[in-house]
Amino acid sequence: MKLSKYTAIVTGAASLGAAYLISTAMAEDGLGLGAAVSGVMNVGGATPWLALAALSLCFFAGWIAAFKILKQRYRSSVKSLQNHFHNEIRLLDTAIDQHSILSVTDRHGSFIKVNKNFETAFGYTSKEAIGKSASILYLAEQSDPAVSNDPGDIHPATRFTDVLDSVRDGQVWSGEQTLRRKNGGIIHVMSTILPHYDNRGNHIQSVCLRTDITQKRMTESQRQLTRMLDELQDEVFLFDVETLKISYMNKSALARCEWAAEDVLGRTIADTSVDFSVPLFRAHVAPLMDGSRDVVSIETQHEKGPVEVNTRIYSGPNGSPVFLSVLRDTSERKKLQSVKMNTMAMVSHELRTPLTSIKGALRLLQSGVTGELKPEIKSMIDIASRNSDRLLHMVNDILVLEKMNADKDEFNLEETDLAALIQEALSVNKGYGDELGVSFAQDPVPVRSLVSGNGIRLMQVMTNLMSNAAKYSPKGGTVHVGVRRHGQFLRVYVTDNGPGVPEDARATIFDSFTQFSAADGTTRSGTGLGLQICKKIVARHNGRISFVSEPGVETTFYFDLPRLARSPDLTVVKSDRAPVPGDTETLDENTNMASSG
């Protein structure tokens, strides 16, 4: 008994040891359970009861081991599942973030988070958006007559409060919306708004996913229009007012740039020509931006010939303002113009020979070498002489114009001091003023005001403007002449107190042969070509010429030339006269600005 008891103890201990071994082995690989058990059976063969107890013990130990294994397995599978889900969610997040316009709002509808797509689509940076109510995106919340005068017209989907209410009621809101970008433009989106609740069922935030469907909304008629634009010879460009990013170019435009339609993406209008200057373009379109003009146009030289570019602001397909530039090849027109001008020049040339005889004969008669003339005859001869002079001026002006049109004119630009030029112009034109009883007065001018100019041609402009001013001045009047700084330009001005330029003549005053009656209805002698010549000369200097006229009070003709960097600061020189009125005048747009196309 003692022995069997002992044996049982030993067997039990062996079983325990075996169980431990088994459990460990199973924990390690879970195999060999049968082998271990049969081993124990052999050990405990002597006493069946003890063996049974040992076996039970062994099973018990096995269960413990199995539980241990299962627990470990469960843990690791939960962990990997967690990892798996975590990755999946992260991937999903990224996909949504990449694909959708995403925003999260609090329960009041204020932004908590917005993604990159949101910033791009609506034009608000995340900093600007966060904390603001999502109502900023909704049309109905802003009074804009362009959208609708009657709030009843607005589709419920565009009402912020309607959407918010529906989400608060626990519904997922989904549908098309027409929303507003920061710059006022319209954007069409497909939206899904999901409310999010806390454990107690309180609405705490909403997640909003949107897709831009503006392009899709482009109607068939618009596509038709695009196709028609593609057939045009003229080049058409649509580009953003702020970023100058191109949104559309028609076929002709693409062909010249040697681009495919998809090359347009991400490029700006400045990429369309090597000569494009953004600052010059901005200056050019300034009248569009401030609303003083509906369209601006320039003539410029492109790689493939002369072109004319008309630019206006247009409300783009998504309602945001874009520049619409139409670029037209003007080489044919230029050719025709030059043929016309050539013919005129030839005729003018031919006129000089008979004029020589007429003028010569009259001059000899007037001089008395052919004998004394009766006063009546002399006065008739004077009339003939004056008019032959006028004819000659015209002929000369036409020849000068033709030369400049054909670029035959030698036109060297060198550093020119406008102050000195004015000084000289005063002495040159003094005689003419004296004849008319008009004096010229020089306003205080800076000592040195340098431009890149052609002295002879600029003197021609001065003489033209000054003789015009004198001609239209009242007897005993004074014409003021001066120069002052005007931004990047130097402005030379000639001011008279004559009758001024009548309203209906203003648009055409710088065109050929526009002799007009002054605002008082009188005309003065002249060829009608002088101002056109001035315009051409100033344009050759990359400048512009214009005027401001208050009939009967004051009329100022002026031209602006780009200031040379070395020119001293003119603001130190004070003028005792009121400044020349600002920029509300008719501007000559035909300056040699870089192309906008």
Place this chain on the structure above:
Amino acid sequence: MSDLKKILHVDDDEDIRTIAQMSLEMVGGFDLEQCASGREALVVAPSFLPDLLLLDVMMPEMTGEQLWNKLMQMPALANTPTIFMTAKVEHSFLTHLLHDGALAIVEKPFDPMELSQEILTAWNARRHAA
């Protein structure tokens, strides 16, 4: 070097010849001979032996410049100072004539009361330079 007396004027336009004649004879007091073409001038010049040639540039058949070249080949006339008259005032062309030795260029239309003085001024400038 003698004073300027004899001038040969060549111009295809009859009226201009008349004006120039009055101007140069009545106002200037010169001894004037006139021709209507280059061909005529080539005949008249060797016998007239002018002190100065006054040539219109643009003439049919033979231009003033062509005539000048021909006259300069005649030994008796080879160094005769020459003034051109032209309605075509193109800078490059004028420079070219002056470069080739023309004394001056008178622009048409000219003032008949000033023409003689203009010619004399050029003549005297040449004498000073010589």
